[in-house]
Amino acid sequence: MPYLLLTLLATLCFSVATYLQPQAASWSQRGQDSVMKILLGDGRRLLANHLFTKADIYFHSGYYPTIFDSAGPPKENHMADHEEHHEGEHEEEEENFMGKSRDWVDSFGRNFKVTKHTHLEHGREKEILPWLKLSAEMDPHLIDTYTVAAYWLANHLHKVPEAEQFLRDGLRENPKSYEILFALGRIYYNQNHDTERARNVWELALRRWREQETGKKEPDKIVFEEIVVNLGRLEEDQGSLSVAIKYYEEAKAVSPAPQNLQKQIDDLKRKLEPNPQAARQ
Amino acid sequence: MNIVSALAGIVVKELYRRKDFYVLFVLTALMTLIMGSINFFHDKSIAGYLKEGCLWLIWISGLVIAIVTTARQIPAERENRTIFPLLAKPVTRNQVVLGKFGGCWFATGIALVVFYLFFTIVAGTRENQWPIVNYLQALWLQWMMLAIVIALALFGSIVFAAPSSNSTICFVVVIGILLVGGHLDQVALRQPEPLRSIVYAIYFLIPHLEWYDVRQLVFFEQGLVPWVACALATLYAALYSAMILLATWIVFRRKSLNL
Numbered sequence: 001m002p003y004l005l006l007t008l009l010a011t012l013c014f015s016v017a018t019y020l021q022p023q024a025a026s027w028s029q030r031g032q033d034s035v036m037k038i039l040l041g042d043g044r045r046l047l048a049n050h051l052f053t054k055a056d057i058y059f060h061s062g063y064y065p066t067i068f069d070s071a072g073p074p075k076e077n078h079m080a081d082h083e084e085h086h087e088g089e090h091e092e093e094e095e096n097f098m099g100k101s102r103d104w105v106d107s108f109g110r111n112f113k114v115t116k117h118t119h120l121e122h123g124r125e126k127e128i129l130p131w132l133k134l135s136a137e138m139d140p141h142l143i144d145t146y147t148v149a150a151y152w153l154a155n156h157l158h159k160v161p162e163a164e165q166f167l168r169d170g171l172r173e174n175p176k177s178y179e180i181l182f183a184l185g186r187i188y189y190n191q192n193h194d195t196e197r198a199r200n201v202w203e204l205a206l207r208r209w210r211e212q213e214t215g216k217k218e219p220d221k222i223v224f225e226e227i228v229v230n231l232g233r234l235e236e237d238q239g240s241l242s243v244a245i246k247y248y249e250e251a252k253a254v255s256p257a258p259q260n261l262q263k264q265i266d267d268l269k270r271k272l273e274p275n276p277q278a279a280r281q
Numbered sequence: 282m283n284i285v286s287a288l289a290g291i292v293v294k295e296l297y298r299r300k301d302f303y304v305l306f307v308l309t310a311l312m313t314l315i316m317g318s319i320n321f322f323h324d325k326s327i328a329g330y331l332k333e334g335c336l337w338l339i340w341i342s343g344l345v346i347a348i349v350t351t352a353r354q355i356p357a358e359r360e361n362r363t364i365f366p367l368l369a370k371p372v373t374r375n376q377v378v379l380g381k382f383g384g385c386w387f388a389t390g391i392a393l394v395v396f397y398l399f400f401t402i403v404a405g406t407r408e409n410q411w412p413i414v415n416y417l418q419a420l421w422l423q424w425m426m427l428a429i430v431i432a433l434a435l436f437g438s439i440v441f442a443a444p445s446s447n448s449t450i451c452f453v454v455v456i457g458i459l460l461v462g463g464h465l466d467q468v469a470l471r472q473p474e475p476l477r478s479i480v481y482a483i484y485f486l487i488p489h490l491e492w493y494d495v496r497q498l499v500f501f502e503q504g505l506v507p508w509v510a511c512a513l514a515t516l517y518a519a520l521y522s523a524m525i526l527l528a529t530w531i532v533f534r535r536k537s538l539n540l
């Protein structure tokens with residue numbers, strides 16, 4: 001009797017499984033969602049932000065304010081714009097988020113934690129990558145994870161194919177992202193020296209920017225400036241000076257330092273002017 | 282002293298007869314190896330996340346072994362009524378407290394050595410660096426911290442009715458101290474009086490277990506803790522453990538052993 005009952009239950013289990021399995025596939029939107037998406041739902045986004053912050057903590061070698069410290073996280077994102085980061089400007093301000101020790105417990109406790117503001121360097125920047133990759137897994141729409149990881153992979157760790165692949169993954173998830181397109185173009189231009197592809201990708205990035213940001217109260221001027229300035233440089237290198245001037249003019253309109261761009265425009269205009277000595281000969 | 286070490290020996294034997302340690306070790310090893318097998322951009326030398334994950338598991342396992350092993354010592358003796366022949370040997374109650382404490386602490390130390398050996402091998406093979414002194418210092422400080430935790434759990438096993446409630450309370454207190462203990466002064470500053478003074482008093486009263494957590498220094502490769510600070514932290518842990526053990530003995534000597 002127990003064996004019969006066991007067989008009956010096993011048969012029932014099998015039948016229910018064959019009935020439910022096709023439906024289970026449609027519970028997730030495309031039937032291809034990751035286990036994390038099914039398990040965590042929208043909670044993944046919170047986790048993704050935490051993992052992105054974790055990467056920043058790693059970049060600062062653990063020197064990072066907690067929620068109890070009065071200072072917030074570093075204002076400028078060192079990971080994201082290390083290229084433009086000028087050491088020393090904000091360093092002092094952040095250096096001292098711990099302040100003077102408040103009492104003997106705090107003073108003694110500082111022997112056991114990271115109290116020096118340093119950044120990962122000499123290839124150790126790779127330690128931030130797992131957190132960025134996990135962050136992208138958790139929330140594929142967090143654009144910064146792709147651009148930041150690609151920047152470090154391509155510029156500091158010499159892993160250009162991996163950077164390109166990661167950006168392509170990001171682009172698949174966010175086909176309209178002008179930031180990812182811009183980062184991809186940078187790899188084509190700076191690392192692969194593929195001018196044609198870089199131009200195409202940057203022009204697409206510019207088109208996407210215009211589609212999404214034009215008419216907004218506060219458009220993303222920083223990325224716009226980066227796109228047009230890089231397009232300007234590309235055209236200047238290719239000898240299309242009038243096109244380069246057009247891009248620089250656009251950049252000047254949004255730049256916080258338009259005088260530098262004006263100087264570049266003037267130089268290019270001078271080059272475009274016909275040389276009187278050559279004309280006489 | 283012989284009686285105390287004999288009692289401690291029994292506790293150590295109990296640890297390797299029970300399955301807790303093996304389960305936790307296999308779980309830690311398995312999870313670490315799974316983490317290590319993940320491919321991040323084809324770079325097999327990335328070790329920070331692995332070290333952090335492994336050390337986190339070691340800390341959790343260390344706490345579980347210390348609290349669970351200690352919490353059941355005296356209640357089990359009372360439940361099985363073996364406490365009566367034990368005390369009739371004659372063994373004094375303070376020897377029982379010291380023996381149980383020493384046994385649990387030593388057993389936890391052995392477990393920690395095995396865990397850190399595994400950690401050293403995993404981290405070393407991954408990044409080809411062997412900062413043994415850093416790891417030994419981390420192990421030592423964690424072991425010192427666990428002395429306070431074990432003393433607390435032993436005290437709880439006399440005060441609370443069941444090992445389960447004792448374990449839960451110990452976990453809540455220890456994790457609470459580890460997470461916010463070092464920041465209570467900052468919290469106090471934002472409170473009105475008299476709450477400010479109360480929070481400040483708690484801040485100076487609690488054992489500062491967070492000092493002993495030097496995992497960040499290990500996985501961010503930030504060097505060693507100054508040896509003087511290490512010695513002072515050891516002294517602090519010894520004094521705190523002694524104080525809690527004394528309190529345990531005071532409560533235990535007046536405690537009725539009948540269930």
